[in-house]
Amino acid sequence: MPSVIEPTLACLVGNTPLHWIGEPFAPAGRGFWAKLEGANPGGLKDRAALHIVQRARARGQLQPGARIVESTSGTFGLGLALAGIVYDHPVTVVTDPGMEAIVQRLLQAYGVQVETVTEPHPDGGWQRARLDRVAELLAEHPGAYCPDQYDNPDTVEAYSSLAEELMEQLGEVEVLVCSVGTGGHSAGTARCLRLHYPNLRLIGVDAIGSTIFGQPARTRLMRGLGSSIHPRNVAHEEFDEVHWVAPHEAVWASRMLAHTHYSTGGWSVGAVTVVAAWCARTLPAGTRIAAVFPDGPSRYYTTVFDDTYCRQHHLLDRPPAAEPDEIKCADEAEAVRWTRMVMR
Structure with a gap:
């Protein structure tokens, strides 16, 4: 039998809001929709x-x-x-x-x-x-x-609810931008969306120093995205492109989000914003872009939002370039700053 408190707690998860992210990340009239998974009690997971x-x-x-x-x-x-x-x-x-x-x-x-x-x-x-x-x-x-x-494939299946909410809130999603760690939410959300919108473009956001998409393993400062192992839930065949983002670029985006949009988060949110904002600037006007913000800012008060920590790691006042570096394959060059690779 389910716990008697299950219905009460279960209703706190899901039905998270969307927030429009526009200027200064994209020109007037352009932007992307952020799915604020930090509105769940503990976050996306x-x-x-x-x-x-x-x-x-x-x-x-x-x-x-x-x-x-x-x-x-x-x-x-x-x-x-x-x-x-x-x-x-x-x-x-x-x-x-x-x-x-x-x-x-x-x-x-x-x-x-x-x-x-x-x-x-x-x-x-x-x-x-x-x-x-x-x-x-x-x-x-x-x-x-x-x-x-x-x-565990149940991890992937769990995110069909996120896809269903996006469809209810936005209708067609043309581009989905997700951070990639265990691979569950990118795979589950994209697969469900593609049942309805087969032309969906899935863009993965990884951390520099992560091995998920074939880069060499390095010590990583960012938490919550990237991996030093190869999770089976990462659906490599589903991705149209992948971007690697550096810690200072994520910090800049997270802090700029806080200053201009109030809705912000940590490493993953900042990294996803770098990439989703670039999509909003470069894709045709009116392209419907959704980005998943996995959590909020509260757990990052000693890292992303701590000036002393950021100075120690040379993370302050270093915005990302206007465009990413480009590589054709993962072993062409090691990503040390924002870098893009088209996969199909």
């Missing part, structure tokens, strides 16, 4: 966490009261905290030292057990180190369930 847990329970993979164990850099952990309360499951998340203190404290306040790995894996970085610890914890807790957000 509330959708996936609730859906994955519900489906696992329905299939008998997750027994009543069993522990949920997962790797996360933050947002999916918040979603699992919500799912744990809704369905009455204890939750353990494995993270790394990059998790913001406010997120860790919130998770603990929600009753989540937080484990932090202390050393990156020599090949797979922090993500592989976290996943290795998840495997150890699953062995220590018989009957525990791992949602496996990186490879």
Whole structure:
């Protein structure tokens, strides 16, 4: 039986608003629609966490009261905290030292057990180190369930609701701009939209130093997008093009959003804005562009919106160029600033 509080909490997720982003990111009369997933209690991944847990329970993979164990850099952990309360499951998340203190404290306040790995894996970085610890914890807790957000197809399916909302709010979507980390929301939203609008153009936004689209792995400053592993949920065949964005470019966009539009967010929001704004400037006037903003600004007060942190990492007053660099294939050159690659 569902938890008696399920209907109350479930209604808090979804039906997120749209916000028009125009000048100064694009000339007067041009812009894009931002889907504000930060309006969910924990952000974009509330959708996936609730859906994955519900489906696992329905299939008998997750027994009543069993522990949920997962790797996360933050947002999916918040979603699992919500799912744990809704369905009455204890939750353990494995993270790394990059998790913001406010997120860790919130998770603990929600009753989540937080484990932090202390050393990156020599090949797979922090993500592989976290996943290795998840495997150890699953062995220590018989009957525990791992949602496996990186490879679980339920992650992709969860975002059909986001696509349906976009269609209700906008009608036809011609261009969809999404950050790419685990790959779930870009794949799920685009696939659902293309059932109705087969000419949809999907543009992925990755972080410099990420291996998802074939670039060499480097230490990454940005959290929430990019990866040092290769999640199976990334639907490479669905993307028309991909852009890599650098941290200083994302910081500039996030801060300019705050100053001019009030709706803003962290690394992913800034990076997506760089690319969606370029689309609004360069595509034919009237092109209907939607961009997914995964979360809001609150967890980034010690990074993106902290002048001391940004000065230490040389992130201030460095806006992106008017146009991205262009490469034809991922091994042509290493992206160190905003770079575009057309895939089809």
